[in-house]
Amino acid sequence: VSVQRKAASVQRKPSIRSRFIAESSRDIRDRYDLEKVAIGTGGYGFVYRATCRDTKDVFAVKAVWKYKIKDMPDLEKEIELTRMLDHPNVVRLFSTSQDEKQIYLVLELCEGGELFQKIVEAKKLAETQVATIMKQILRSICYLHGAGIVHRDLKPENFLFQSKGVPLEHNTLKLIDFGLSKFLAEGEVLENLVGSAPYVAPEVVARSSGRPCDLWSCGAIMYMMLSGAPPFTGMNDRQVFQKAKSEKPRLIGRLWEPVSEAAKDLIRRLLDADPASRITAEHALESDWIKGESADKAALDPEIVRNLHRFSSASRFKRTALIAVAHQLREDEVETLRASFNAMDK
Incomplete structure (x- = not known):
């Protein structure tokens, strides 16, 4: 069935x-x-x-x-x-x-460890491996969205590798934790503000989100695997949310030089602040980069793995907490973000 x-x-x-x-x-x-x-x-x-x-x-x-x-x-x-x-x-x-x-x-038992934990243990990472990982992530989301389900809490901690001792590119990745997932009819929007700050899409902050919010989270995870840092940072969650709404992801600098243009293009399409034009999981899976036709095979800068180690270690202290934006922003700030977001449709 x-x-x-x-x-x-x-x-x-x-x-x-x-x-x-x-x-x-x-x-x-x-x-x-x-x-x-x-x-x-x-x-x-x-x-x-x-x-x-x-x-x-x-x-x-x-x-x-x-x-x-x-x-x-x-x-x-x-x-x-x-x-x-x-x-x-x-x-x-x-x-x-x-x-x-x-x-x-x-x-189902998954003994291979969390996504970033496994990358840190491997001590090195190639763009082709990131493409293989992203293919599995996008397949899980394509499946959910095809069933009318939005996950709403995609983050590295919610992806586990199935097996111990198997290389990244040959291991099976599993999506877990459906505590915030919802069935969503076509065109229906959700007003709950939930998620983990580095992976929260702008429309979630504006309290008008749907399936595209999962693709934003995918983009944030991909960005982090290729750079070792979140796409948007700030002194607090409020600053992170505001930057995500108003800025483009930074794809320049020493760590980004070896990354292919095809990978950067997919990140831009996943981290499109407008959910209406954001790429879908189905279309992302059709990209040459995901198919492995344009990803660079050379190892990425070792600093990326070190950065991921520092980030994931710090994240453990927040792991049990969900970011409830209503508690982070005053109502007038939420209204300002919502108005700015809604202006995109006019």
Whole structure:
């Protein structure tokens, strides 16, 4: 069954809550052997490596503390959406369960590490490798958008490599975390201001965003892999948002000299401040650079990897926080940005 048909029939499915009850007749530990040491942690709980007792297959089990769930309907929607997804570059959710204290999500195991972490470990990076990574990122977004879903929280931490010990260009990249994802009808806009500052599109700040906001985030990630720094910086999030709205990405300087013009052109099209003219995931996948026909094979400047290391290390301190722009900007500042953004359509 296609994702589109699944999405259309989502209202006819039993509720997540009822499925939790149906699947919790057996304790999670009756079916899986969970390792004692967590492989991941967050404000919600822990992630454990687990082996199915029946099949010996290995999974990741995400254990969510119920008392930490502020909005159960939101979690139910996230699980319902994630259940429907089936793509090589999107993490799979296989089953759910619960007990009195926790909800358990049995997920596809990704042991290769986060995107930037893996690049730092490799200690070097070539433009062709960036093109291969971006192809996988764009494929995941093309799939979501084709299903009428906008992710809204694309960032390096939400892309995991599947396997350990496999080179970047041969490893499979998986998109995770659909907590902010929404089904979106054609032409519909979202007014929530969410995301992580370096990857937030101008229209998100203007509270009028749709699928194109994901492509902006893709552009920011691509820019960072080719330069080691975000496309727009500032003393605070407000300055970052304002620069993203009013400035063009800087693509000159020593670190950019070896980067092909085809790569720079794709960055410009992804970081187009006007979502109406921003390139789509489908069209980006058709570019010569993504197809590997024009990417430079030489290694990029080693300073880029060092910069990524510094940036990703600093980002860990903010990792659990989502940027709620309503708390960063006064209402009059938001209105100014919104008016400036809307003027593009006139």
